[in-house]
Amino acid sequence: MTTHLDAPDATGVPVPPPTTTARRKRARPGIQLIIGASLIGLVAIVALVSLVWTPYDPETTVAADRLQFPSAAHWFGTDRFGRDVLSAVMAGSQITLLVGFIAVGIAVVVGVPLGILAGMRQGRLGDLIMRGNDILLAFPGLLLAIVFGAVFGAGTVTAMVALGIGSIPAFARVARSGTLQVMKTDYVFAARAANRSEFRIALRHVLPNISGMIVVQCSVNFGIAVLAEAGLSFLGLGTMPPTPSWGRMLQESQQFLGSYDYLAIAPGLAIAVAVLGFNLLGDGLRDRFDPKMRSNR
Amino acid sequence: SAGSSSGGSDTPSDAIVIGLTGEPVNLDFTTTSGAAIPQVVMNNVYEGLVTIDQEGELQPQLAESWEVSEDGTVYDFALHDEVTFSDGEDFTAADAVFSIERVQSDAWLNGTKSKMDVVASAEAVSDTELRVTLSRPSNAWLFDMGTYVGAMFSETGVDDLATTPIGTGPYTVESFVSGDRITLAGRDDYWGEEPDITDVTLRYFADAVASTNALRSGDIDMVYNMQAPDLMGQFESDDAFQVIEGTSNGEILLSMNNRVAPFDDVRVRQAVMYAIDRQAVIDAAWAGYGTEIGAMVPPTDPYYEDLTDMYPYDPEKARELLAEAGAEDLSITFDVPTRPYATAVSEIVVSQLAEVGIDASIQSSEFPAVWLDKVFTQADYQMSVILAVEARDVLATFNNPDYYIGYDNSKIADQVIAADSGTPEEYVSGMQEVVRTISEDAASDVLFLFPNLVVADADLDGIAANAVTESLILSGLTWSD
Amino acid sequence: MARRLLSSLGQFLATLLVATALIFVMLRVMPGDPAVVALGINATPEALAQWRAEYGTDQSLALQYLQWMGGLVRGDFGTSYVTSQDLSPLIVDRVQVTLILVGLSMLLALLVAVPLGMLAAIRHQHPSGVVLSGISQVGVAVPNFLVGVLLVAVFAVHLGWFPSGGWVAPADDPVEFARRLVLPVIALGSVQAAIITRYVRSAVLEIMREDFLRTARAKGLTKGAALVRHGLRNAGVPVVTIVGVQLAAMLIGSVVIERVFVIPGLGSLLVDSVGNRDLLAVQAIVAVLVLLVILINFLVDLAYTVLDPRLRKAA
């Protein structure tokens, strides 16, 4: 499709212009940035701590302890296998972050170079890349995840990879539109006049100047990936038991709604906190990288 | 909806909406496997010469009566007169011959066709007299005729089995909205006693919670074969509903691949048997619903014997056996099909195995496709867990070395033939011996008998809660007021 | 304009062609023999071979692709291996369900999000705007299935106001159809509303900084009037973009809501067909979904052209 309008990108996030004035003033970080970073920090710390310690082993079942309401021994209660919900929520943050990191990582590693290439080599190659991108755009991440689940077996890895591939177009677009803007600047002409190779220009001028937009896109897609993983786990196509996953905990808690509500509250809150954190972080970063927006928020 | 309190809508008392899980992909069980199809159509749309009642006993259906020859190979059936198919054709002995021969023909693709192998010939003596000759005596055959293998088809009504099944039963399929519902309508011209409820809607839910939500909000009147036992508690304490724990034919089988290490060693298999606390599995995985049966024979089968004491929970013994087999610190993979019961069971089993030093790592296998391909067809697995729903399947499971369990049947093969060909008494004792042998060899661990959990509006009567065959019998249902 | 249309159409078809080829290849590498899945665990090799011959799965890939494409062009998706049913009417049914669900949800989302987003933008410095913005921010972070599950728990199970799910075709019973749609549409629409509110807000904020809005005020329009008369259409482009993106995502994303509310939509059919290894069905559904996504992108493209005269003379 001819959606090369350098209007909003695939995820619809309005593309901020390259950060020509990024370092302008060390403005105080916005409230969104602070809250977002704190929430993500919280999730990250919990994930790190859970690597070495959780109150109980999140995978060990204790038949005698099943379905206990929150207490001093089990702050968030226990599930139907007698597992500690707090431990499971803590350990679940690992999967959440992992899925986010890998999915976004794949999208960045593939999408950004493609986007830069398409932006720097307009003409056949660039056209070809963007056409391919448009085709990929027709396969949303969730669809890929479901189909890949069939092909390679459902699971965390499949979900991460599918979601990652599904977000490549978003990154390629952002990178391309940023690159197009950077390529129009005089400092790129100056670098050319100074006999710098295209590769050096990409590395030294394009990449640093579009990094702001990429970072914003990363945090947005991180949130999307977390939600998508939860949805997939809800469908039974995401993280497989016994590995704790927030989406699956939520799905399993369904049958206890009305009698053991705490089972739904803990993972539901965890998902909301993580996604909210990434979204706020994204908004905050956007404000920071796009000084135009700053005065208005 | 009918009779239910909270829904508020007042459907007439000849209607019912039943919630089920596991939608049939089509209605043709002759070419498509899976219990969901016979669940709907057997006894409701199709009938057999005989049927299996709620206690697991054979009862006459289209056959008024039958006589078996002295040597047990010739069956003379006297058929009901005035029976018509839903397309208006009369049911005659010729149709029965056609139906039996069809199972043996290429038209019938479903694997269960082997159950008809024993039939040498079938002939229509008159319109109401049918003679079936077996190549050898078989105690199992007549029972099998009560399952969908024995369904009676009309010679003229087999063109579109997938969507338009034509049988002699009290109902016809009115519509099939895939992904949502099947509606059945009572026949005016049914040969037997017409059912009270003539307007039956079967709604399919991918998820047990959704079905109970529908029940609570009055959308449906009954949830049959509920897959979320933890929800039962809420209904037990509610007077508007009745909760029934029926039995079934389904055994939760912890299958071990007898052909590959470490389970090619009988001691390791026995160690697993001792390592599992089956009651704890039932309690945690299935909220206490389910029955320990000790072997792959449900109490409704004639040759049932209580073998639950054979392998009591004894982790110490398990560790000893493992040590003896030189298999301490065992690491195995555990292929778990993506079914609620399987994931629930596997989490407990893994925990219990860990206690005796077996480190089982769960590997999810999508069900049915991946599980069937990998575990079942290629037998590329070490341990798995599956609900075996077919009736009298102990022999199908263990009396075949090529089966995915890979149990060496050399000890039982002859016993089996002998038992099947013997008198009913010899059949029972012979089979009990076979089952004991299988258990001693710890071919696999039957964790428990799967309950058929039913929750229904308190005013609903006549619920056939025992799933002795796959069939869900609708004709007895009635509203109490 | 006509040329632009034609060129978009050409791309539309080209994309479709490549996409279908991709789908085809992708699904051929799917493990699980459809014959075994269809015939079950005890099927004989002869029966399997017979089945394969009947459904043509023993032919070469290229031939199978050509046959499939030939069918697609005629609007024939083939006969399912598994259900032995003609896929076309089934898929048409399911597409309708999904389109109704998604369309109504998007409508609801827009009805809520456009005014709220504008309000949040105009009042971005007032507490009310900040609160609105905060609510939408939280709304975006809540998984829609959670909203669905809670809605069922409260409004269907507890209060009994609405059915807990299920689907009735509008032609069969329009009232029941509407009653059953209320909760799923709210569940799917509310999260979308939160997302779109954020985009409307930022699009309007962006527009509020535009020079021509200052011009409009200099002409004698108040802030609000200027925004309504001159800002909205300009904010339309980014909003149309996000609506397109979200619609595309919802086509498949609605599967979760379909599951919660037991709605027989295309997404559920896909998940079921994948589980049944109903290769042809999966292939057909993915093709339809991809076609719809491409169609949405195409329409979004056209919408840009309608909205923005600057894009009309391009090409």
Added chain:
Amino acid sequence: MTSADFAVDVRGLTVTAGSTTLVDDVTFRIAPGERVGLIGESGSGKSVTSTAIMGLLPDTLSTSGSVSVAGGGDNLLGKSDARLARLRGSAMSMVFQEPMTALNPLMRVGRQVAEIMTIHRTASPAEADRRAVALLDDVGLPNPAETAKAYPHQLSGGQRQRVMLAMALANDPALLVCDEPTTALDVTVQKQVLDLVLRAVTERGTGLLFITHDLAVVASVCERVLVMNAGVVVEEGPIETVFTRPQHPYTRGLLAASDLTATDAGGRLFTIATAAGYDPARLRRDADAETAAVDSPSSTVRTPAEAPAAVVEPSAAPVSEAADAVSTAPPIVSVRGLTKTYVRSRSGLFGRAARVEALRGLDFDIREGERFGIVGESGSGKSTLLRILSGLDQPTSGDVEVVGTSLRGAKERDLGELRRTLQIVFQDPMGSLDPRMSVGDIVAEPLLNPANLRSGVAASPAERRRLVAEMLDHVGLPAASVERFPHEFSGGQRQRISIARALVCRPRVLVADEPVSALDVSVRAQVLNLLADLVDEYGLTLVFVSHDLGVVRHLCDTVAVMRAGEIVETGPTEQLYDAPAHEYTRQLVLATPTLQHTLENA
């Protein structure tokens, strides 16, 4: 209060943003029909003042004082938006600087003009549409009925500014505020628009507040002028008086820096700092001489006026000496039949590509040591030509030879020699510096490629640091700048960084694309002086592009005039100015407002 004695009355207007004061106690009054100019450097508070009058300041700024508009009642400051909205567009209206963005891109311009009448109910919708066409006709738009149906993007900048004006005048406001309405326009278009404004306000007796940073423009439009510096009006009076007898040193500085025809004893342009030696009165005398020159095109030699001792006539002397030497030197740049056609990327598989003929057959030579100026209006192909000369773009046809390298079809590796000998300075001082790199890195960048160095050997880091420091010193930047980033510098300083980068490898040819047009007059003089010095010092050949004739005239010895991708005239600077042979050149010269010229007319 009678509405007749003033168009606007501003008393003690003060605007603050937090603790900073943007506009400080500004008081002035504009009589009906009076034309008042407001001048000052960028950031001096001109726009804030005008937006405050219109009541369009953002809520974050606070105001005090009073603003009254004829027919608008007393003090408007602090009145509600709805109340002010009734006055805006009827009692007072405004034309903004940026014609490209000030109109709603999605609405036909006719509707936009008609709207201002329907808003104030001065005409019924149908009547408004009809009057809109008449107004478009009034502001001299061709084919007004058609134009009314056009969208803004289908009009040129000048046409859009006319639409703005039509809009502003629709309801016969008492006050018209114009904030730099012509800064973004070409000189020829600027002249038309200025004439139009002048005529319109005179006809209607509208009070005019005209904001600009261009002294010549203000002199050509206004009767009275306010000079603003850092939010304070430092001087006020009739144009004549203020421009010839400025009382405030700041005013004098502005005048000195604006006057590109005057240099100090060292032959350098005056800057605000060196303005003390500048005699503004010479403008008046010059103006007389100028009139004479233009009036009698036959006289090709300019008679220097009786300038005061401190003022030496423009760079004419040194340049003409150089010119002699130059004419014999071999061409360092040789262009024959150069064309460049851009194919705008196709929008799809079947889309047809649009072609833009940016250059259509250029022929010229530039000789070693020459200072070659290129003037022309926007879009005439100046930048395209420079890009091709510097090997950043390929010619479509024709031959281009720069320092012996033929650029036609040249691959990147063939361009080493070119890159070493030719460097560029760009227009936008911010845009040409990578905001993510420190100044040291920016200036050192050309040194990273050994091919750029005379020696051909890679420079060691220490060597690079030395060369950068030396260069920064040369362009007058402190050594500590190395560590800092572009945003920490002012516009003039940034342009110095840009020049340092261009010269660090000691090129022989320096190509400059409008290097001073984004700068304030005060800084402009400094940068021009620096350029002149460096060209002399390094013996550079200079290719200098500008749309400002004055700048080219000061700096270059040869000028080529471009129009629509063609060179319409080339020749020695003085000759071209004094005896333009081509009609277009003549128009250009006439349209360019100079202080001398306009003061004479005033």
